[in-house]
Amino acid sequence: MTNENDPKRPGPRRDDRPQDQMDAAAVEMEAAGRGNMNQSELDELVASSDTGARTPAGWVGRTILIVAFLWSLFQIWIASPLPYMVDFAILNDTETRSIHLAFAMFLAYLAYPAERTKVQFILALAVPVVLTLLFIEGADSGQAWWIVLIGAAVLLAIVAGSPKSWVPPWEWAMALISVFAALYIYIFYDDIATRVGAPINQDMIVAVAGMLLLLEVTRRALGPALMIVATFFLAYTFLGPYMPEIIAHKGNSLSEVVNHQWITTEGVFGIALGVSTSFVFLFVLFGALLDKAGAGNYFIQVAFSLMGHMRGGPAKAAVVSSAMTGLISGSSIANVVTTGTFTIPLMKKVGFSSEKAGAVEVASSVNGQIMPPVMGAAAFLMVEYVGIPYFDVVKHAFLPAAISYIALVYIVHLEALKAGMQGLPRPYEPGPWMRRVVGFVFGVLVISALSFAVYYGMGWIRPAFPETAGYIIFALLCLAYLGLLWVGSREEPLEIDDPNSEVTELPLPGPTVRSGLHFLLPVVVLVWALMVDRLSPGLSAFWATAFMIFILLTQRPLMVMMRGEDRHHNRQIGTALRAGLNDLVDGMIAGARNMIGIGIATATAGIIVGAVSQTGVGSALADVVEVLSGGNLLAILFLTAILSLILGMGLPTTANYIVVSALLAPVIVTLGQQNGLIVPLIAVHLFVFYFGIMADVTPPVGLASFAAAAVSGGDPIKTGVVAFFYSLRTAALPFLFIFNTDLLLIDVGWLQGIFVFITATLAMLLFAAATQGWFLARNNIFDTVALLLIAFTIFRPGFWMDMVAPPWEDLPPAQVEQALEQAPVGEPFRLSISGLDALGEPVDFRVQLEVPEGETGQERLDALGLTLVQNGDEVIIDNVAFDSPAADAGLDWDQQINLVRAPADAPSKYLMFIPAFLLLALVVWMQRRRNSTPGTGAPATAATA
Known part of the structure; x- marks a missing residue:
């Protein structure tokens, strides 16, 4: 994560020596300046899209930093077990969402000045005018005057302007009113609970003000696209009767909209904002603290030491370092600028053009968002939307992400082959290849042995010491930390090299890797808590963040002591302690400021999700997509991909995923069923997510491409076009795992999983x-x-x-019982069904059931929860047992079975590998x-x- 107050990537102990800090700043200024933008301009580019471009001097600037720091403290508090231990400030989900949005809106109004371009200005004026008229339409005369007053106040504030250097009084007013509107359901929680579904005048006035102010701050923080989309859906909610017949609905009153969007948790305060509050903030904060500790620079240096000697080595190192940075960063643009100021000049040095160097950095940085465990916050949204554990989301998403990165390294290799490039010189002569293979295998065996020892050791400690296991594990973790820190203290501290200077040799891999191994411990804690202990994502991120805070406060003074640097100057330890504390404060502020846009995006996307659920537009959209695609599933997928790209051109990844998944994920599943393809829901959600992130690459908007071009000095459009071709592998993967779910490791064992990966x-x-x-x-x-x-x-x-x-063997419906009896247990079994949908319209679809245990076909039908009635050649479903496999598949009484597709004996599909090879x-x-x-x-x- 890039911190607006200290944008330089810190190496271990950077602040121990002030001169090194000055040297690092000079290096990055020089690197950035090569692309016609200096470091401060690059930082402003990142800030304008991620953290807020306005940090006024004086008490206003300090207010922004203090509130950001307090936001981080609040999020740590609610994620920790402390409220329950001390029985104080225990908040429910609705209350925490309210406070979370209040922090986000207050900081957004202060940190993001409004754009003054002509288009932005016109849009900014049009939205409150349109919404005010719509709100008045559904209000009584007393409410109407208040709505007019609120709309006029917002318009006047927009017209008055938004300077970058200071915060005018009207923006303070907007910030404070937005805080009250966001906190409304927290302050009046008990009163609102007594009148659910019947909002009073006060509810309506606050909700109208809140929605208008939320949409305006969305424009400031995220651009006009999300504001326009949310406004369109709000208008659609009111104007349902005037819409074309295929998407028309009865329309909703102001009272219904207010209740749905602001007073309950169906709209703004819905699942998306809940995920931002409970999970995403802690992961973003963890990444900011990890980067502040020096992990960002460490990952870059390790990648270069291991891969810089290969053909096109700097580009391969850029891919690997961006993948590692993507583990702790949720922003494509911040990833480009963080690693790109170092990698892009070195890529150009070995022969890459400005556009290709920028495109490699863009493709690798954007892919950081598909890399578990964070996935640009989408992983946690998928947990809620798909209804599967976080572990399963990571399992399904890991293989495509890993394959995509491997393919990008190979693309870089091909580019190097085309141009006959060479790698950077090694600082040593490599030994015989056999010795290197033996060393690699030995290293893998040692790591595997350590992993097994830790796994089984933890399994023994917890039952052996049930009362004190936590203290013992923390003590062992501290011992590991001290050991790795001691190993790192034997090496020279990593410094930020000048990518524009003449490169004589690469850093030694061994010392570079050893210098920062302790940075891996918080990541291990996070992965262990998520994957092994199966803690909730929020609690896992809390423990990892808590350990990261411990490292930030202790690594510098411990390094001073281990290196013996306090012998000549007793104040060194005190200086190191203060530097660690400063890093902690800066990291907490950076994490909060990086969350402003995500908090606003999830709240505004909640308006869209709320409108979809309130109007039922999802089912209408299914009809629209079916008409446009002619019912062809491949055409449906292409339409979805194009829509994701279009929306992604103006929406941040998180908002794009929320919107497209709410609108189109059910459509793909439903139409897939009707066309004979059973598409798992997780595959559909990953499909729309992948195409959402592609918008950061694709011209004309691709912000990551513009950031890379700013560093490389290349043409941003050409950079985006090249990056798009490099990213075709990422665009192909979603289509492949829709039709071959083995890629997502769905119902795949370990051996088959390894085979699928290869x-x-x-x-x-x-x-x-x-x-x-x-x-x-x-x-x-x-x-x-x-x-x-x-x-x-x-x-x-x-x-x-x-x-x-x-x-499959197609059988008449009368043979369903016989086919079930003959089918192997556990095999898929499909039925073609006709019936009526929820609106009473005829619908044909297919379901897939797993053949259950049972001696006879009738016993297996009973196990599925199906009771059938045969009338001649017709087979009707007479009853479906509650909570049975048949009910879960969507079967219901009075539906007719048209066709039975039983598994047939067929040769292995992998025989087709023979002609392929x-x-x-x-x-x-x-x-x-x-x-x-x-x-x-x-x-x-x-x-x-």
């Missing part, structure tokens, strides 16, 4: 080679088509095998042959890299 990675590398026009030599048309065909076959071998030997062997032979012929392929040296 084959899918190979397929994605071949896809990258096809799209980049280079494999072992430059591709011709045959090579490209063949590689795409091979990649598709490896990804989805069942597509071809189903044509040869269908995996034979065709690959032909491509390899042809390209090697061209390589051996001068002037027809790549230089021999490039082919053997």
Whole structure:
């Protein structure tokens, strides 16, 4: 995370020596200046989109910092077990959401000045005018005057302007009124509980003011797109009867809208804001503290020490360092600027053009948002929306993210091959390859042994010492911390190198890795709490953050003592303690300021989600999409991808995911059922999420591409276009895992999971080679088509095998009992159903059930919860048992079974790998042959890299 007060990436002990701090600042200024923007301009670019571009001098600036610090303290308090231990300030979910939004809106009004461009100004004036008229339409005469007054006040505040250097009185008024509106359901919680569904005048006035002020602050913090979309859905809520017939509804009164959107937890204070309050803030804060401790610089240096010697090494190191930084950062733009000021100049030094260097950084930084455990806050939203544990979300999302990053490293390698690039010089001569392989295997074995020892050791400590296990584990963790810190103290502190200076050699891998191993401990704590102990994401992030605070306060003085630097100056320890405390305060402020936009985005997206649930537009949208796509599932997916891209051009990732998943995820599942494809809900949510993040890359808006171009000095549009082609692998993955859910490790064991990972990675590398026009030599048309065909076959071998030997046997409905009896237990079993939907309209769909235990077909029908009645050739569902597999699948009484699809004996789909690998062997032979012929392929040296 980038901190607006101290944007430089700190290395271990950076503040121990003031001169080093000055040197680091000079290095980054020089690196940034190479792209025609100095570091302060880059910081302003990040601040304007992530943390707020306004930090006034004097008491106003201090107020912003103090409130941000208090917000972090509040979030730590509610996430901790302390309120329950001391029985004080115990808040429910609704109350914490209210306070969370109050902090976000107050800081947003003070930290984000309003844009004064002509388009922004017109939009800013139009929205309150339109909404005021709509609100008046549903209000009585007494309410109308108040609404007019509120709308006029907001308009006057917008017209008065918003300077960058100071906060005028009218903006203070907007900030304070927005705080009261956000805190309203907290202050009057008991009163509101007694009149649910019947808001009074006071409720309506506060809600109208709150919605108008929320939409205005959304424009300031996130741009006009989300404000416009939310305004459209609010207008749609009121104007339902005037809409086209296919999306028309009865319309809602002001009282209904106020109750739904502001007074209850169906709209603004809904699930999205709840996730931001409970989970996301702690993870963002954890990332800010980890970066403040020096982990960001450590990850970059480690990546360069391990990969800088390879062909195109700086670009490969940029990919790896961005992946590691993405673990702790939820912002594409901050990731680009944080790592890009160092990586982009070095990429240019080894031969990458300005646009390609920027594009590599963009593609790798944006992919940081698909990397668990944070995933740009989407992982926690998926927990709530999909209804599965956080562990399962991470499990399903990990494989596509890892494959995408591996493919990007390979794309960089192909670019290096095309240009005949070399890596940076190593500081040592590598030993024989056999010794390196043995060393690598030994390292893996040692890490595996340590992991097993920790796992089984924890399993023994807890039952052996049930009362004191927590203290023992903390003591062991501290011992590990002290040991790793001692190891790091034996090495020279990492410094920020100047990427524009002549590179003579890379840092040594061993000392570089050892210098910051203690940074991995908080990450281990987080992953252990999430994956092994299965704690809630909020509590897991709390313990990881608490340990991170402990590290921030202790690492500097302990380093001073371990290095013996206090012998000549007794004040060194005191200075180090103060520096650690300053880092903690700065990290707490940075975490809060990085959360402003996410808090506002989730609240405003709640308006959209609330409108969808209140109007029922989701089912209407399904009809629209079905008409546009002709019922073709692939066309539906393309429409969804395009809509995600369009919305993502103006919405932050989190808001884009909330909006598109609320609108289109159910549509894909429903229409998929009707078209014979059972699509798991997690696959659909990951699909829309992937295309949402692609908008940070795609011109003309792609903010990450503009940030990278600012560093590289390249053309931002060209940078975005190249980055889009580099990101095609990310765009292809969602389509693949919709049709082949093995990629998401759904119902896949360990051995099959390893097999899927290997084959899918190979397929994605071949896809990258096809799209980049280079494999072992430059591709011709045959090579490209063949590689795409091979990649598709490896990804989805069942597509071809189903044509040869269908995996399903279609049977008449009268044979359903017989087919169930003959089917193997645990195999999928599909039924084609016709009936009526919730609105009484005829609908055809398909369901998939798992064959249960049972000796006879009737026993298996009973286990599924189905009672059938046969009338000639017709089979009708007479009853569905409550909470049974059949009920969960959507079956209901009076539905008719039209077709039974029983699993058939078919050869393994993986037999299609044989012709695929034979065709690959032909491509390899042809390209090697061209390589051996001068002037027809790549230089021999490039082919053997």
